[in-house]
Amino acid sequence: MVKMLKVPEHQVAGHIARDGKLGPLVDDEGRFFKPLQGDARGENEAKFYESFSSNKTVPDHIHRYFPVYHGTELVEASDGSGKLPHMVLEDVVSGYSNPSIMDVKIGSRTWYPDVSEEYFKKCIKKDRATTTVSLGFRVSGFKIFDHQESSFWRPEKKVVLGYKVDGARLALRKFVSSNSLADSSSAPNCAFASDVYGGSNGILSQLLELKAWFETQTLYHFNSCSILMVYEDESILMKGKEDARAQVKLVDFAHVLDGNGVIDHNFLGGLCSFIKFIKDVLESSDNRDETDACGIENGK
Amino acid sequence: MVKMLKVPEHQVAGHIARDGKLGPLVDDEGRFFKPLQGDARGENEAKFYESFSSNKTVPDHIHRYFPVYHGTELVEASDGSGKLPHMVLEDVVSGYSNPSIMDVKIGSRTWYPDVSEEYFKKCIKKDRATTTVSLGFRVSGFKIFDHQESSFWRPEKKVVLGYKVDGARLALRKFVSSNSLADSSSAPNCAFASDVYGGSNGILSQLLELKAWFETQTLYHFNSCSILMVYEDESILMKGKEDARAQVKLVDFAHVLDGNGVIDHNFLGGLCSFIKFIKDVLESSDNRDETDACGIENGK
Structure with missing residues (x-):
């Protein structure tokens, strides 16, 4: 099944998936897909989310200040370069109207x-x-x-x-x-x-x-x-x-x-x-x- | 009256008045004489002490973390260059034996x-x-x-x-x-x-x-x-x-x-x-x- 991913409406900084560029995408179910960049940065961020989301020494009331992490997934990249690994995160503005x-x-x-x-x-x-x-x-x-x-x-x-x-x-x-x-x-x-x-x-x-x-x-x-x-x-x-x-x-x-x-x-x-x-x-x-x-x- | 000033025994960093160099001196009455350096730094430090010591918005319990300031005075410099302006400060280790x-x-x-x-x-x-x-x-x-x-x-x-x-x-x-x-x-x-x-x-x-x-x-x-x-x-x-x-x-x-x-x-x-x-x-x-x-x- 092909997911319907779109460019996030509410991004205010960072790489933006517009005009055929590589950037994050969102679905309708409150998930945010962030492409792993080619260099070490993407890997490092995914590594952080893996470590942090499973870290039991971080109290629950602190975990809630971080987007929920759902692992990585291969999805069609916004720049048309085919399927690329993306981190699947909580879309923190999902559920807000404006x-x-x-x-x-x-x-x-x-x-x-x-x-x-x-x-x-x-x-x-x-x-x-x-x-x-x-x-x-x-x-x-x-x-x-x-x-x-x-x-x-x-x-x-x-x-x-x-x-x-x-x-x-x-x-x-x-x-x-x-x-x-x-x-x-x-x-x-x-x-x-x-x-x-x-x-x-x-x-x-x-x-x-x-x-x-x-x-x-x-x-x-x-x-x-x-x-x-x-x-x-x-x-x-x-x-x-x-x-x-x-x-x-x-x-x-x-x-x-x-x-x-x-x-x-x-x-x-x-x-x-x-x-x-x-x-x-x-x-x-x-x-x-x-x-x-x-x-x-x-x-x- | 010529004050008996000597090289501080207990200095662990900064310019040290030894071998004819310019550095701070102390007297026997718990005062620390810090020469105003030729450039803007000495002036800036004296200006800070003037401002801070008369600043009523700084609470008393904070003032006690700073050396008491007694103004500036012309005293014989440690490098033999004659009388130079020195800041007169509390010698914070005066009264300690070792x-x-x-x-x-x-x-x-x-x-x-x-x-x-x-x-x-x-x-x-x-x-x-x-x-x-x-x-x-x-x-x-x-x-x-x-x-x-x-x-x-x-x-x-x-x-x-x-x-x-x-x-x-x-x-x-x-x-x-x-x-x-x-x-x-x-x-x-x-x-x-x-x-x-x-x-x-x-x-x-x-x-x-x-x-x-x-x-x-x-x-x-x-x-x-x-x-x-x-x-x-x-x-x-x-x-x-x-x-x-x-x-x-x-x-x-x-x-x-x-x-x-x-x-x-x-x-x-x-x-x-x-x-x-x-x-x-x-x-x-x-x-x-x-x-x-x-x-x-x-x-x-």
Whole structure:
């Protein structure tokens, strides 16, 4: 039986299966097919998923931050090159109608000990040109569902990779705002900040759970790995808080290495910096709420 | 009145005032005189001390991890070049008879955004050659008082800077051991681990207090800064736990920059890695104590 695979609708970074290029595919049953690249990276990522998915020392509440792995399968590649081995993963946005998504690459470097000089030079140039060195993370891409326009708004890749500190901060505010998407003149209102970033099921509380694990885990070093943030903004507007379905997933494990008894201080440092940025958005939107509340009080 | 200044007895890293070279001096009243270097570094360090010592937003329990600053003073330089401006600091080992000391440079890089290419290249070469990149810290130097020999044991600088992961781990075990100093064939016994690293006043608990501050502070980025660990091992042997006088101090602020609203993820990541190493030493020595206790029980 031939599976009906298609190009994912909601990818915001990485190789994209378009115009006859090789990239990931999805089916209608919530599975994501990621081609094993020709070089060692694909093999390394599959090896990581094999190791991680069967690792009993990783607690269940941590396993849920990673896409479920269903092994590898030969499927028709998106570039028409015939059947190629693909990793079969959970499609983390399956079940969302109009997910807003952001991909944030964590760490203050994307290179690591023992890489080739060529790879080192390529990485460090990009790390210095983006916020990787200065912030310990860089936004790789995002898209936001604009419920007024009933369409997605997404900034150009070139613009995103050109962010400095203020650009990254603004993107994290914009990501949870209902206004000012295409319009850069008005300030993001952070209307969804408390529903998406805050609360006991929100992004911040998930990031803090990950942080606690990274403070002690010495199994893996997650070089060049991303945090994916997903939520459904339409459902917040329609049904209220419990439906934001805010979710954090770790993705991209082509450069994961054994930890060898050392914590992943590169990922952890960047994660702590990212957490501080999310907290800052939450705090400023809390203050805004209070100001609004005061305004209402005073207007009585 | 001419002050009687002398070369510090207990310096384990940095420029040393010996053989007519420029370096720090101490007096008999617990003060440490650090010459302002000719280039911007000295000025930058003095500027940091001025800013930090008067910063009321830094909590008191954090101020105590930094040497007290008494301003600058013109004193006779150690290299015979006449009077030079010196920062007047607290001599953190004043009052100790025979302090064991370790200097650990924190961070997975010693360079930072906007440095010259020359400085960047010099730093990254050393960061990759030492454990700075792999561990997020490197041991810069240490000395241990050997109470059997009544003298200090210290490894050569070249040896210390050549440590890999295992070397750094061994140094942190050796630092709190009463055996195997010059003898590399027997394993360090970690006899002082629980007195020095453990307990409510020990190194670990001080490091955790610093970590909590670094998770939120966005005032300063402590590039190329060191943690100094000091304790008095003789007094443990003579008087017991409360006299280890284990102390953590941050030193070397020539490359501190404004945080500009971003946490120091480089220092924090390295600090978390260092904390994990200290915890590992403590845990292995706890296990050893239990084994010993079992041995005694069984021998009854």
